[in-house]
Amino acid sequence: MRFTTFLLVGLLLFATGTAVAREKTPDVINAAANTIVVTSTNPPIFGLLSSQSGTYDRIYNQGAIDTQCGAEVLDSVNDGMYYDILCLQVDDNQPIELIVAAEGTDIIDTVLTLYCSPFDPLFPDQNVVAFDDDSGLNTLSAFTLSDNIVLSPGSEYWLVISTFGANMTGNYVIQPSGNVYDCGAVGDEDTSWGAVKGLYR
Ligand SMILES: [Ca+2]
Ligand SMILES: [Ca+2]
Numbered sequence: 001m002r003f004t005t006f007l008l009v010g011l012l013l014f015a016t017g018t019a020v021a022r023e024k025t026p027d028v029i030n031a032a033a034n035t036i037v038v039t040s041t042n043p044p045i046f047g048l049l050s051s052q053s054g055t056y057d058r059i060y061n062q063g064a065i066d067t068q069c070g071a072e073v074l075d076s077v078n079d080g081m082y083y084d085i086l087c088l089q090v091d092d093n094q095p096i097e098l099i100v101a102a103e104g105t106d107i108i109d110t111v112l113t114l115y116c117s118p119f120d121p122l123f124p125d126q127n128v129v130a131f132d133d134d135s136g137l138n139t140l141s142a143f144t145l146s147d148n149i150v151l152s153p154g155s156e157y158w159l160v161i162s163t164f165g166a167n168m169t170g171n172y173v174i175q176p177s178g179n180v181y182d183c184g185a186v187g188d189e190d191t192s193w194g195a196v197k198g199l200y201r
Helices: 003-016 018-023 193-200
Strands: 045-049 054-056 081-090 098-100 110-116 128-132 157-163 170-176 180-186
Touching: 045 081, 045 157, 081 170, 098 110, 157 170, 170 180
Parallel strands: none
Antiparallel strands: 045 170, 054 081, 081 157, 081 180, 098 170, 110 128, 110 157
8 A cells, every 4th residue: 555545545534434445445556447458449538527517426336237227336425526427329249348548537536337327316326337436547437348348239328427526627538449339418407407406506
């Protein structure tokens, strides 16, 4: 454990108790994600989390994956993260990859959650396929081939990109594998959150 990590964990323990430490395991860099050679001909997906983005109280898990939309998740003690929703589809039944690219991403600590459509910010524990915090470079996120996430052609999936803690903003770039197609950004108005968000602003 690097000293800086030790210090950070210590500070988190001091600030908020052991729940945070249980969630944020020491960052383990995924070597496969680091050395990945992008062969995808699909264009990367660009986006931005800003103070104008919607917020939600995110979930996490320790790697449970369920392509039938019922992955077990836990409520994070960290609340109020900015998020974006991206619609994705696949065109084969091979494992997918979704990698938050270090080049072009300046959000300090991303998380990715893949949902079966729809994702509802009011019920973020529903419809989960997979969650990842730090499988990419440093604290960036990635679903890699070794996760063996095989999706159904013809179904719509919503990828939620968010952050480990609240108030983290910045640009992001997500590189999808060649079998993953971007079916567009999903606006808040497409979720139930859109109907109630006005009450909070
Ligand atoms: Ca929470
Ligand atoms: Ca992360």
